[in-house]
Amino acid sequence: MTTVEAKLEAAREDLAARDGVVIAFSGGVDSSVVAALAHDALGEDAIACTAKSETLPAAELEDAERVANEIGIRHEIVSFSELESDAFVENDDDRCYHCRTMRLGEMLETARELGVGTVCDGTNADDPGAGHRPGLRAVDELAVHSPLLAHDITKAEVREIATRYDLSVADKPSMACLSSRIPTGLEVTEDRLTRIERAEALLRQWGFDQFRVRDHDGLARIEVAPDELERALEREFVETVRAELSTLGFDHVTLDLHGYRTGSVSPEADEESVPGAESSSDD
Structure with a gap:
């Protein structure tokens, strides 16, 4: 048995020992692997739950529904608004903590209503050492179970397990809630x-894979992966994106020649990824 197989089996046994679980499910690779493991271990007693809010792109919600169907797991969608929280709207260094507390609170309430005693998330073994991650504090405070972290499953191993389960999101880039595009403060x-x-959505239509549009109070700073920079400099794209983003209310449109970087508007070099979008962080 390989190391990954041993970790996978330990995580599956961990979940099988529970009466049922609700998984905080974004449709990203981490939460999808937890959902697949839980469904494998518990069948209909495993429930994926996605929290819908203003910070979750509609395309990500659609993807979560598709992946849940792919896994075969029961999928619940709950709605709430982070914008009702003044602490979240303020967008200080702890924005992700406030967001995660509310989002996981919705998971816990759903679990209570369904008579399920355990809420799981997709925090993996690499996350605690990945820089500024205040959302992980909410996971600890609310006693949410992180089977990937508990069994020392790294991001690379998560992707390997996703491939073993033939999940379409095995190579999906990390995603983060839309608020991570707004500079702190x-x-x-x-x-x-x-x-x-x-x-x-416009960049997605043009076929870009890893990208962000940062909103600097009316200035749009576009980041794309370094290997996609050349395409982003093509005249047709430049003229189209400039015109389209201007109609959306951006006063200026720029392309960041450093390329895509996680956490480039956060107080430190890293942020946390979605909730609802990847399991724990934002970037």
Whole structure:
């Protein structure tokens, strides 16, 4: 038995020993692996739950529904609004903590209503050492179980397990809630979230794979993966994206020649990824 197989089996046995679990499910690779393991171990007693809010792109919600169907797991969707929290809207260094506390709170409430005693998330063994991650504090405070972390399953091993389960998201890039595109200290508003989502939908239509549109109070800073920079400099794309983003309310449109970097608007070099979008962090 390989190391990965041993860890996989330990995580599956861990979940099988529980009466049932609700998984905080974004449709990213981490939460999808937890969902697949839980469904394998518990069958209909495993429930994937996605929290829908203004910070979750519609495309990610659709992807979560598709992946849940792919796994065959029961999928619940609950709705809430981070924008009802002044602490979240303020967008300080602990924004992810406030978001995660609310989002996991919805999971815990769903679990209570369903008579399920355990809520799981997709925090993996690499996450605690990955920089500024205040959302992990919420996981600890709310006693949410992280089977990938508990059994020392790294991100690379998560992707290997996803491949073993033939999950379509095995190679999916990390995703993060839309608020991670707004620099710390600049208020999170529905208007900003909406124009970011629409701007990123445009880049997705052009076939870009790893990218962000950062909203610097009306200045759109586009980041794409280094190997996609050349395409982003093509005149047709430049002219189209400039015109389209201007109609969305951006006063200026720029391309960051450093390329895509996680956490480039956070107080440190790293942020946490989605909730609801990847299991724990934002970038």
